[in-house]
Amino acid sequence: MLDLIWEKESKIISQTFLRANENFKAILLWQNINGRRSLFPSVVHDVNFLDKTVTFCLKDMEKKYRFNSDELLYGRLDERSLLFKSPIVNVNDFLVTVHLPDEVRLLELRNYQRTHYGHNSAIYGNVERVVDDLLGQKVYSFRLFDISQSGASFVIKAKDKKCFNKGDVVLIQNIGETKMDVPMEAEVVYVKDVPYTDGAIKYGISKLGVKFDHAMPERMYNILLERLIK
Known part of the structure; x- marks a missing residue:
């Protein structure tokens, strides 16, 4: 049986984002702005190990997105059903960068951990x-x-x-x-x-x-x- 766990090991967290970057896995970002949930379909653009940041590229580059840098950014990735939240570091057009999350929720794959x-x-x-x-x-x-x-x-x-x-x-x-x-x-x-x-x-x-x-x-x-x- 697959169990959901809270993972705090930074190496495992960064590798999960890295695999999503390599395999072009879709990720759904969202923020709660003025009492409403704003959705931002995206992909993982970059994982920076030195700065401990993750940058996402928004899928619809023609659309104007509004982020609130004072609010946490949430995300869900199909890779191991990963869920996370993290503060925003920078927004540049269709790229948004957050701190590498301190912890994420994901599926524990004991038998088939890569x-x-x-x-x-x-x-x-x-x-x-x-x-x-x-x-x-x-x-x-x-x-x-x-x-x-x-x-x-x-x-x-x-x-x-x-x-x-x-x-x-x-x-x-x-x-x-x-x-x-x-x-x-x-x-x-x-x-x-x-x-x-x-x-x-x-x-x-x-x-x-x-x-x-x-x-x-x-x-x-x-x-x-x-x-x-x-």
Whole structure:
């Protein structure tokens, strides 16, 4: 059963906003102004780790929005059903910046919590493409972006995007130095370009997302995580 919890760990909070930024997840902002709720559909534009702020980009750039900087800004994000409130730092046309919330309410995903390593990860995974052609099978070594018991994502080279399609079957041979006794079968769920923000620096990266055919047992997953940090 999924439980709603109040999360106060800043790393988890910032990573949740960061994933929303990478995946263009919609977020609904609102303020209570003069006794009425004003709604502001938006997306996460930037997560600044140095300033500990989050900037949202309002979806309808033609519309004139009015914010009250003296009132808290509320928001709801579908990613883990996140709910938050935070004071406004700055409003600039269709961009509104708030302090990174001290706490948020979200779904606790005990079994499938994702561990984030980022676009510059030093951990690599060998992904074997299963194909039915004269080329046979080919193994790629990709940086591990993040992983959970149910799947993983990898940073891939732009030239490799054409080698994978949604629905393809792949085999995960190893993650880091941990070699699977039996390669893990997985299905490609996306191949896409995403923006990535690291402080004030923005990158464009390509990602491959896979879903394991069978969720990794919790004990095996925890052992894998322990080995990855050594």
